[in-house]
Amino acid sequence: MSRARDEAARTLPQLLERHRDRLSACRRCTGLHEAVLPVLSVASAPRVMLVGQAPGKTELSDQKPFAGRAGRTLFQWLARAGVDEATFRERVYIAAVTRCYPGPSPSGRGDRVPSAHEREQCGVWLAEELRIIRPEVLIPVGRLAIERFLPAAPLDALVGRAHVVQHEGGSSLAVPLPHPSGASSWIHAPGHMALLERALDLLGRELGRLGIGASGSIERRGGPPREEIGADASGGGHGDATPATPASRARPSARRTRSVA
Numbered sequence: 001m002s003r004a005r006d007e008a009a010r011t012l013p014q015l016l017e018r019h020r021d022r023l024s025a026c027r028r029c030t031g032l033h034e035a036v037l038p039v040l041s042v043a044s045a046p047r048v049m050l051v052g053q054a055p056g057k058t059e060l061s062d063q064k065p066f067a068g069r070a071g072r073t074l075f076q077w078l079a080r081a082g083v084d085e086a087t088f089r090e091r092v093y094i095a096a097v098t099r100c101y102p103g104p105s106p107s108g109r110g111d112r113v114p115s116a117h118e119r120e121q122c123g124v125w126l127a128e129e130l131r132i133i134r135p136e137v138l139i140p141v142g143r144l145a146i147e148r149f150l151p152a153a154p155l156d157a158l159v160g161r162a163h164v165v166q167h168e169g170g171s172s173l174a175v176p177l178p179h180p181s182g183a184s185s186w187i188h189a190p191g192h193m194a195l196l197e198r199a200l201d202l203l204g205r206e207l208g209r210l211g212i213g214a215s216g217s218i219e220r221r222g223g224p225p226r227e228e229i230g231a232d233a234s235g236g237g238h239g240d241a242t243p244a245t246p247a248s249r250a251r252p253s254a255r256r257t258r259s260v261a
């Protein structure tokens with residue numbers, strides 16, 4: 001059998017297992033401590049991907065994405081969208097802009113933001129996952145991940161809406177969430193909690209449509225009004241939140257994006 005046909009014959013769980021084997025052996029970022037290993041998702045046949053920022057210290061020690069305090073908040077949010085943590089970990093592939101703990105921030109507040117070079121190097125893993133999984137729904141969490149898929153814009157223009165985004169694996173409906181780290185103050189600004197609630201409602205409906213979570217049996221309502229935002233966008237932490245940055249240099253070439261809710 002030719003290599004191409006051999007590839008095509010592999011199932012999603014087989015492709016992801018092979019991908020995880022390769023990713024777990026990655027040591028491209030030579031500046032990282034040798035004990036720092038990539039943190040991997042366990043989902044074997046996902047139709048949805050969550051993309052975080054970078055693992056924190058707890059994720060490194062537990063070797064599990066979103067295992068720390070930010071993860072506890074995230075899974076509380078997801079419970080409001082009708083999905084429990086165990087189901088989410090099993091059914092949703094949890095990726096990130098970078099997969100290894102970047103170490104503490106030199107400022108002493110939170111984790112170091114992965115450099116543009118690290119984001120670019122690690123981006124090949126995310127691009128490969130997008131090609132393998134071709135997710136129907138994408139959940140970028142936090143600014144670095146949101147900037148990977150959506151145009152540079154204030155979070156309040158992006159959170160609470162669903163956006164059709166193009167990426168290496170085709171197109172997905174993206175429902176961005178703010179970073180759940182306590183280091184992020186965005187959530188506490190007036191009106192932002194309502195945007196988060198709207199995002200969780202959208203997410204609950206989309207996950208339910210795919211049979212993930214409590215909304216699985218709820219018939220999807222007519223759907224939100226469609227609205228072009230007319231922006232080009234590029235197509236991706238579990239640790240602490242990232243401060244506002246200009247659109248990531250690690251983003252691949254521009255892709256079309258439109259908001260649908």
Ligand code: SF4
Pocket residue numbers: 023026027028029032037038098099100118121122123
């Ligand atoms: S951050 Fe990504 S590219 Fe760098 S060593 Fe870890 S897995 Fe490899």
